[in-house]
Each structure stands twice: as structure tokens, then as C-alpha cells.
Amino acid sequence: MSSEPVLSLRDVRKSFGSVSALASVSIDAFPGEVHAVVGDNGAGKSTTVKIITGLHAPDGGSIELLGEPLSHRRSTAGLHEHGISVVYQDLALVECLDIATNLTVGRLPRRFGFLLDRKAMRRDAQAVLDDLNVRVKDVSTPVGLLSGGQRQIIAIARAVRLDQPLLLLDEPTAALGVQETAHVGEIIDRLKEQGKTIVCISHDLDFVFRHADRVTVLRLGRSVGTRLTRETTRAEVVGLITGALSRDLDGAA
Amino acid sequence: MEKRSLVQILISRQELSLVLVVIAITAAASVKAPAFMTQSNLLQILEGSVFYFVIACGSALLVVGGGLDFSVGATFTLGGLLSSQLMSEGLAWPVACLLGLLASIVVGVVNHSVITYWHVPPIIATLGVFYVLLGVTTLITGGLDVVPLPDEFQALAQGRILGIPNTILIAGLVGVVTWFVLEQTPFGVNIRALGGNRQAALANGLPTKRLDLTLYAAAAATAGAAGILYASRVGSGQVNAGGSSMTLSVITAVLIGGVSLLGGLGTIQGVVVGSILLSLIDNALVLTEVPPTLNTIIVGSILVGAVALDHLRRDHLYRKR
Numbered sequence: 179m180s181s182e183p184v185l186s187l188r189d190v191r192k193s194f195g196s197v198s199a200l201a202s203v204s205i206d207a208f209p210g211e212v213h214a215v216v217g218d219n220g221a222g223k224s225t226t227v228k229i230i231t232g233l234h235a236p237d238g239g240s241i242e243l244l245g246e247p248l249s250h251r252r253s254t255a256g257l258h259e260h261g262i263s264v265v266y267q268d269l270a271l272v273e274c275l276d277i278a279t280n281l282t283v284g285r286l287p288r289r290f291g292f293l294l295d296r297k298a299m300r301r302d303a304q305a306v307l308d309d310l311n312v313r314v315k316d317v318s319t320p321v322g323l324l325s326g327g328q329r330q331i332i333a334i335a336r337a338v339r340l341d342q343p344l345l346l347l348d349e350p351t352a353a354l355g356v357q358e359t360a361h362v363g364e365i366i367d368r369l370k371e372q373g374k375t376i377v378c379i380s381h382d383l384d385f386v387f388r389h390a391d392r393v394t395v396l397r398l399g400r401s402v403g404t405r406l407t408r409e410t411t412r413a414e415v416v417g418l419i420t421g422a423l424s425r426d427l428d429g430a431a
Numbered sequence: 432m433e434k435r436s437l438v439q440i441l442i443s444r445q446e447l448s449l450v451l452v453v454i455a456i457t458a459a460a461s462v463k464a465p466a467f468m469t470q471s472n473l474l475q476i477l478e479g480s481v482f483y484f485v486i487a488c489g490s491a492l493l494v495v496g497g498g499l500d501f502s503v504g505a506t507f508t509l510g511g512l513l514s515s516q517l518m519s520e521g522l523a524w525p526v527a528c529l530l531g532l533l534a535s536i537v538v539g540v541v542n543h544s545v546i547t548y549w550h551v552p553p554i555i556a557t558l559g560v561f562y563v564l565l566g567v568t569t570l571i572t573g574g575l576d577v578v579p580l581p582d583e584f585q586a587l588a589q590g591r592i593l594g595i596p597n598t599i600l601i602a603g604l605v606g607v608v609t610w611f612v613l614e615q616t617p618f619g620v621n622i623r624a625l626g627g628n629r630q631a632a633l634a635n636g637l638p639t640k641r642l643d644l645t646l647y648a649a650a651a652a653t654a655g656a657a658g659i660l661y662a663s664r665v666g667s668g669q670v671n672a673g674g675s676s677m678t679l680s681v682i683t684a685v686l687i688g689g690v691s692l693l694g695g696l697g698t699i700q701g702v703v704v705g706s707i708l709l710s711l712i713d714n715a716l717v718l719t720e721v722p723p724t725l726n727t728i729i730v731g732s733i734l735v736g737a738v739a740l741d742h743l744r745r746d747h748l749y750r751k752r
């Protein structure tokens with residue numbers, strides 16, 4: 179492998195009470211790559227994302243960002259300083275606020291340091307949406323009025339706007355139609371061209387093989403294998419997901 | 432955007448439907464009681480709403496942010512009584528007021544700690560603090576009112592500028608500042624995000640604990656400040672001022688004003704109308720010689736109606752997924 183991983187998970191473990199969500203997850207994501215994470219429902223994909231962002235603290239293992247270990251107990255408030263942006267599966271939008279506010283909350287534009295700059299907020303939001311070719315009627319529409327797919331796109335736009343080197347996407351196309359899925363694919367391709375690292379969880383293997391460079395399979399809370407998409411087949415990936423193929427020996431990443 | 436019907440506009444802007452209620456009561460009262468429509472009576476109505484309103488400003492921010500404070504009535508008592516007691520022991524009145532305010536803020540910090548670190552739901556935590564405070568305030572003076580208070584301190588709330596009572600001017604100032612904070616600062620947006628979807632606020636990296644702390648401190652601070660203002664207005668520190676009826680009136684003003692208990696939604700304009708409405712009903716019923724029992728019946732009905740309207744409003748604002 180030519181370069182150092184941007185993000186490196188080693189033997190990450192996590193239980194919720196008596197439920198073991200992650201038994202041992204290891205993932206290396208390299209710069210400028212789209213790294214897909216696949217696996218059945220409950221395999222631990224979302225939990226892995228939430229551990230990377232600091233929403234959950236892992237029970238064991240290590241997480242390194244650009245070779246620097248990340249503390250297990252950190253708040254999500256420092257996420258942007260670490261250079262990570264994220265789209266959670268459960269979206270994390272505020273329904274009673276409008277699109278513009280949702281796109282900018284956490285990093286609101288200010289005037290004189292203490293005043294909210296609503297104009298800049300609308301302008302920024304519109305610019306981000308235009309840039310991503312997302313059409314909405316009006317950025318002052320409350321997010322609660324949007325359809326599931328529209329919300330998904332807004333959440334993605336929000337993450338893209340933060341312009342961080344590492345982007346985590348948890349099932350970004352789950353609620354989307356054919357056209358919108360292709361659209362998200364284009365956005366991912368473009369971010370990759372810009373040299374960003376993208377970790378993308380998906381159940382859509384077509385999507386994975388079309389846009390990802392590397393794919394890690396999680397099964398029952400374990401990472402059971404990582405493949406380059408151009409060197410593997412759907413059959414092999416499906417076999418790893420279902421357990422028909424046995425997992426790689428530890429350390430094979 | 433489709434054209435919206437009058438009904439829809441009324442639903443989405445609760446303060447507008449409230450203004451209609453205010454106008455209706457005003458019209459009915461001025462027909463029945465000629466003394467109602469006089470300038471002095473209207474000022475009296477405004478003055479009667481001042482204490483509800485000042486407390487409601489902090490409480491409204493808190494409720495928009497997804498919290499709730501039942502202890503404000505007792506914090507009100509504490510602010511007024513402690514400041515008065517300190518003055519009567521010879522402390523300069525500005526210093527005494529400052530200490531009274533500080534003590535109130537401590538109550539807010541205690542509320543926040545009990546809720547955040549002991550995981551007690553806000554209603555229970557602040558209700559508990561309310562009872563504890565009632566006892567504490569009685570201990571401060573041994574159950575006695577504090578008189579007399581310094582003239583300069585009394586002038587604070589009893590004076591007038593250009594014929595307008597200082598209390599109204601002070602409440603106006605508190606209202607403008609609160610409106611400004613909620614509508615024009617990033618902090619205000621963060622509060623709405625926090626109350627609108629706490630998970631999302633956390634996930635988006637907002638400092639949720641610090642926001643909570645600030646909100647509980649603000650709710651307690653306005654309650655304490657209102658208590659001090661009240662002591663100045665009546666010229667004594669009163670053990671029986673505030674208490675549970677004050678808590679209930681404030682929460683009623685906040686909810687009638689269209690602030691949603693579910694968080695995220697609400698405006699200070701609404702709280703203005705809600706506070707005035709409470710005082711207006713009091714006043715109109717006395718002047719029209721309606722038996723006082725009707726007061727609580729009317730207030731209760733309006734409260735339930737307002738919260739039902741809030742539900743409608745949410746349905747109108749959010750489609751079901």
C-alpha cells in the first residue's frame with residue numbers, strides 16, 4: 179500500500195449492556211479512496227460510525243486519525259477540528275428549523291462576532307445546494323416539510339459543506355430513488371477527485387461496486403474481510419456478508 | 432408556496448390568534464365596565480403582567496431549548512427576599528440586588544446539575560428544588576416580611592419616566608434583549624436546534640450541556656430579577672410573594688404564548704401577549720364584577736386550547752414521514 183491510512187480502526191469493541199454490538203472491527207481507509215462498509219442489518223455498521231465520531235465510546239481497541247490515536251472519551255463537539263464530517267443514518271436534522279439553518283447549524287455565519295448573519299446563512303446554503311445541483315423550492319422551508327429523500331440530500335449537503343478531509347456516510351442512498359442515488363454517486367465521485375477520503379456504508383452492492391475502491395464486510399460485529407472492488411466479485415462479497423465464505427485471518431485488512 | 436387560508440395563518444402564528452382573544456376580552460370588558468378603557472387602567476393591566484413576563488422571558492428560552500423549570504416561583508421569592516434581607520442588614524442596595532441575583536443563578540445551576548448528572552427528569556428535579564427553596568426562603572427571615580427597604584431601591588420600580596412606570600420599561604428592556612438573543616444570535620439558533628432535536632444537536636457538535644446550563648441559569652436569573660423588582664415595587668421583601676401560583680402563571684403565559692413544550696418553537700412576541708392576557712383576564716373580571724372563580728376556569732380553558740393549537744401547528748408544519 180502506497181500511503182498511510184487516514185483512518186485506522188484496530189480491534190474496536192463495543193457492548194451496550196449485554197448486547198455485543200462490535201466484537202472486533204478493523205478498518206483502514208486510505209486518502210483519496212472511497213471505502214465502502216457493507217454487512218447485514220445489525221452487523222454493527224452504524225455503531226462503528228458513531229464510535230468514530232465520538233457519539234459512543236468504544237470498550238476497547240484503537241482508533242487512529244492520520245497516525246494520531248483518538249481518545250475514546252471525546253465529545254462530538256470536536257469532530258470538525260479532527261477533520262471529520264458525517265451523515266448519520268438517522269439523519270440528525272432539526273425538523274422545526276429551515277433548510278438554511280440545518281445546513282449551517284454548528285457553524286453559523288456571524289456578523290461582528292455575536293450577530294447571526296441570516297443573509298449569509300441563506301446565501302451559503304443556496305450556494306452549497308446549487309453547487310451540488312440540489313433543487314429545493316426555498317431554503318427557508320422547514321425541514322419537517324421535506325420528504326425522506328429530500329432530507330437525505332440535505333443531510334449530505336450539510337456534511338459536504340463542512341469540507342472536511344474525511345467524510346462518513348451511513349447509508350446515504352437508503353431513502354433515495356434511482357435518479358437521486360445516481361446523484362449522490364456523482365457527489366461522491368467528485369469528492370474523491372478532490373482527494374477526500376470517504377467511508378460509505380451501504381446495502382446497495384451495485385452502488386458499492388460502481389463508486390467504491392475498497393470494501394470491508396462486517397458480520398455479527400466483526401470485520402470479516404476487506405477487498406479492492408476491482409479485484410473481487412459480488413459473489414465473494416455476498417459470501418462474506420452471509421457467512422458462506424469464512425472470514426479472513428485476523429490482521430488481513 | 433400555496434396560498435394560505437386565514438385559518439392556517441392563525442394556526443401557524445399563535446400570537447395572532449391570541450391577539451384576537453385579547454381584543455375580544457377588551458371589547459367585552461369596555462362595554463360592561465366604563466372604567467376599563469381608561470389610560471390608568473390599561474397601564475395597570477400592563478403593570479400587572481410585568482412580573483409574569485420578566486420570569487417568562489427566561490423560562491421561554493428554556494422551554495424552547497427543550498427544558499422546563501417549575502422552581503421559578505420560589506426563585507422569585509428567594510431573589511426578592513434575600514436582597515431585601517441583605518439591605519435591611521445594611522448592605523448597599525446594588526450589592527444586595529447583585530447577591531440576590533447570584534443566589535438565583537445558583538438555583539439554576541443546581542437545577543441543571545440535578546437534571547444532567549443525577550438524571551432526574553426536569554419536572555421532578557425543579558419541583559423538588561421548588562419545595563426545598565420554599566423552606567430556605569422561610570429560613571432566611573424566620574418567616575417574616577422585610578421592611579422597610581431603602582428609598583433609592585424603592586424608586587427603582589416605583590418611579591416613572593414620561594408617565595410610564597419603570598417596571599414596564601424594565602420589562603420592555605428584558606423582552607427586547609431576550610427577543611434579540613433568541614432571534615438574532617447564533618446562540619438563539621442553537622437553542623432551537625437543541626429543543627427541536629436534542630440528538631441532532633449533539634450529533635452536529637453543539638455543546639449541549641453548556642447550552643442547558645446557560646438556559647437553566649437564565650430561567651433562574653430572570654425569576655430572581657423579577658423577585659427583586661417586585662420587592663422594589665411593593666417596598667418590602669415578602670415571604671408569600673411568588674410560590675406555586677407564580678410558577679403556574681408563568682408556565683401558563685409561556686404556553687399560551689405559543690412556546691411548545693416539545694421544544695424548538697416559540698417566540699417572545701407570543702410570550703408578551705400571553706403575559707398580558709393573564710393580567711387582562713384578572714383585571715377585566717374584577718372590573719366587570721364576575722365572580723373570581725371564573726378566572727381560573729377561563730385561564731385553564733385558554734391554556735388547554737393553546738396547547739391543542741400547538742399540536743395542530745406541528746401537524747401543519749411537519750408532514751408525517
Ligand SMILES: Nc1ncnc2c1ncn2[C@@H]1O[C@H](COP(=O)(O)OP(=O)(O)OP(=O)(O)O)[C@@H](O)[C@H]1O
Nearest residue numbers: 194197198199217218219220221222223224225226
Ligand atoms: N444505542 C444502542 N443501545 C443498545 N443497542 C444498540 C445501540 N445501538 C446499536 N445497538 C445494537 O448493536 C447492534 C448493531 O447495530 P448497528 O446499528 O450498528 O447495526 P447496522 O449494521 O448499522 O444495521 P442496519 O443495517 O440495520 O443499519 C444491533 O444489535 C443493535 O441492536
Ligand SMILES: [Mg+2]
Nearest residue numbers: 223224225267
Ligand atoms: Mg445502520
